Amino acid sequence: MPASGIERFLTLIGGEANLPPELPPQAQPATTIPTQDEPSEDSEDPFSGLPSVQEVIEQEVAAEEAARAHSAKPQVHTQPQFTPKFLPSSASPLSDADAHSQMPMGEPAPRGISFSPFIAVTRFCYKFVSHQWSQPLATAFFDANKIYHRAWDIYYIWSDQHQTARPTTFVPEHQLQALINDINQAFPEAHISLTEDLREDGLVVNLDNLPDELRPLSLGRTTSREQYDYLVAAIPYPSRPPGTMPDDRSLQAFRDMIDKMVELGKAKSKAKKKANQQVAIQRRQEMSKQVLRAQRYLGLLPKKDDDLLTSMNNLTIPPLDPNTAVPHPFEQDVIIIAIDVEAYERSPKTITEVGVATLDTRDLRGEAPGADGGDWRRHIRGRHFRVVEYKHLRNHEFVEGCPDAFRGEFGTSEFVAREELPSVLTSCFHQPFSRREVDPATVATEEESSGPDTLNEANSRSTEKQSSSPDTSTEVNSTATPEEKRTIVLLGHDINQDITYLHSIGFSVLNRSHLAEPLDTATMFKSYTRDNNATSLGRVLLHFDIDGWYLHNAGNDAVYTMQALLAIAVRAAAGRGSEEAGRKVGEALEKRTADAVEMAKERVRDEAEGWSLHEDEGGESGYAIVPSMGEERREAQKPVFGPPRPVLYTMGGAVLDV
Known part of the structure; x- marks a missing residue:
């Protein structure tokens, strides 16, 4: 006869001795008590439905076998089903300004942002x-x-196309950058930054090229280790989604990317380190070529002619005299267009400002560049577009934005509707390439008299004046016709981020006809200074003694980026082959070497502190801890749950210490 429910319950708790004490009887209200002849439904054994211990074990074994059989079969799901619909109670409330935290679980990650593998971030x-x-x-x-x-917004990839032991989790790049900003604020001398080497190693990845079937999915926001483990444990086992799968080349690229994320947490081998060094050398050589190509566009170097290349190998190009007109033709007769984008710090996909600066190399013909290209700067055409819907937003936490401080000598701010911004930017890449026919001071006066609400009307009047009056200031040098196609060179400072922002608003800046290439002043400055660390635009301007008022205004930054290009190209050409330039390069290298040596010495001194084989001043040499004392201390700290455990004995009668 099987044991009753109460008997099995007593067996599980270790006997009746472990039952709670019986409560004293209390007065019961007058109720109808069922008799023996009329048994009540409440009088049944409440434990009769409980399974036995053996039944529980059999159920667990069956569940494990079913799970293994389930994972071995290919299954089809339309979307992964998440069991948790909420975060643990310790989660922080979601912010309305943060678009990532509002994403439901299982939703594909938004395009236009870069990600960092979270495990690598935790070991940064x-x-x-x-x-x-x-x-x-x-x-x-x-x-x-x-x-x-x-607060981390977690995304994950766990695909049947390339199975890994655990899901690969990611966080948005701007959250890693916020961590680095906090580190630099606490340790200003550390100078931590996301260098190009770290990006190449995979610490920052762009997942926009992944097909929809392989894109990372939103997991949720976490603010503790417990929440993170809870969400990761709830990710369903990967299964092959329905529909057309990507081709073999895309799948291989996807698998290589996942393997790179997994390897990022492992130690580098010597062979891999040497291979990475070779890649870094090639990358630096490409950086230097950007400066050389920019100099050819500006007439600071002769055109690269394959037929004459052999005869020019033994020739030495003399340094440039910045006070005379450039001696070489402007290669491809290009128009250089610099861009800068400002996004709201609490929602990176919210674009608030776009700056455009244009330089037509035809305007530079017969004119000396001046020191650091200072005499060419007056030909830069600056424009500043502000999105009307976001004109009330202003960055102030990570950087101090100044959207209303576009410098008057550069131009006048223009308010544009969000839907019209792509078409307005498109017009900047066509004739007349942002050429102004009115004095910016006149437009500024109209703005002050009419106020910001009527700024669009002032801009409309300026457009009418442009179409009715010729450009007397540049008419001599300009020979372009409306039908003429001009070669365009794109420019930016850390331009990849700006390109990503523009793509997010529907403006594919790289999909322009006659676009030669993008240039990056951050990369060019690395080559000029031979320093692999990225330098902010403000520091670049400071290096060349350029007034950089009101940074983080998109219009100002676009003009400053163009001025930085001219300064790098002209100063490098002016110091070409000179002893002074070589001496400065040598001094910079010696300084970096001395700093590295000093840091190494300080590290050795820090590691040598604290070691001593002598007694201290008080004569204390330390005493060994008696084992029994240590055991007592550990026993006192060890928590005890449940009833007292029974004492066990060996066959010889000694107490068994378990």
Whole structure:
């Protein structure tokens, strides 16, 4: 006869001795008590439906076998089904300004943003920071799960096309940058940044090229290690989605990317380190070629003619005299267009400003560039577009924005509707290429008298004046006709981010006819200074003594980027082959070497502290801890749950210590 439910319950708790004490009887209200002849439904054994211990074990074994059989079969799901619909109670409330935190679980990640593998982010201070700063940063931001105690928007990839042991999780790049900003604020001398080497290693990846079937999915926001583990554990096992799968080349690229993310957390081998060094050398050579091509566009170098290349190999190009007209023709007769985009810091997909600066090389004919290209700067045509719907937004947390401070000598701000912004930007890449026919000071006066609400009317009047009056200031040098196609060179400072922003609003800036190439002043300045660390636009301007008022205004930054291009190209050409330029390069290299040596010495001194084989001043040499004392201490700290455990004995009668 099988045991009753109450008997099985007593067996599980260890006997009746472990039952709670019986409560004293209390007065019961007068109720109808069922008799023995009329048994009540409530009088049934409440434990009669409980399974036995053996039945529970059999059910667990059957569930495990079913799970293994389920994972071995290919299954089809329309979308992964998430069991959790909410975060644990310790999650922070979601912010309306943050678009990522509002995404439902399982939704594909938005395009136009870059991501960082989250596991690599949690080990940032151990793998990507110099040894000198590794432990201080770890103590302040990483150890004891501190790195998880931030608001992270988690995305994941776990695909049947390339199965891995665990899902690969990502966070948006701007959240990693926010962490780096906090680190630099706490440790200003550390100078932590996302270098090009880190991006090449895979710490920042762009997943826009992945097909929809392989794109990362939103997992949710976490603010603790427990929340992160809870969400990752709830990710369903990967299955092959229905529909057309990408071709073999796309799948191979996807698998290589996932493998790279997995390998990012592992130590580098010597062979791989040497291969990466070769890749870095090739990348630096490409950086230098950007400067050379820019000089050819500006007539600072002779055109690259394959027929004459052999005869020119033994010739030495003399340094440029900036006070005379350039001696070489302008290669391809290009128009250089610089762009800069400002996005709202709390929602990176919200584009608030776009700046455009245009330089027609035809306007430079017969004119000396001046020191650092200063005499050519007056030919730069600046424009500043502000999105009407977001004119009330202003960045102030990470950078101090100044959307209403477009410099009057550059031009006048123009308010544009969000839907019209792509078409307005398109017009900047066609005739007349943002050429102004009115004095910017006149438009500024109209703006001050009419106020910002009527700024569009002033811009409309300026457009009418442009169409009715000729350009007397540049009519001599300009020979372009409306039907003429001009070669365009795109320019930016850290231009990849600006291109991504423009693509997010529907303006494919790279899909322009007659676009020669994009140039990046951040890359060019690295080649000019022979320093692999990225430099902000403000520091570049400071290096060339250029007034950089009101940075982080898109219109100003676009003009400053064009001025930085001229300064880098002209100064490099003026110092070409001179002893002074070589001496400065040598001094910079010696300074970096001395700094590295000093950092290494300081690290060795720090590691040597604290070691001693002598007694301290008080004569204390330390005493060994008695094992029994240690055991008692551990027993006192060990929590005990449930009833007292029975004492067990060996066959010889001794107490069994378990």
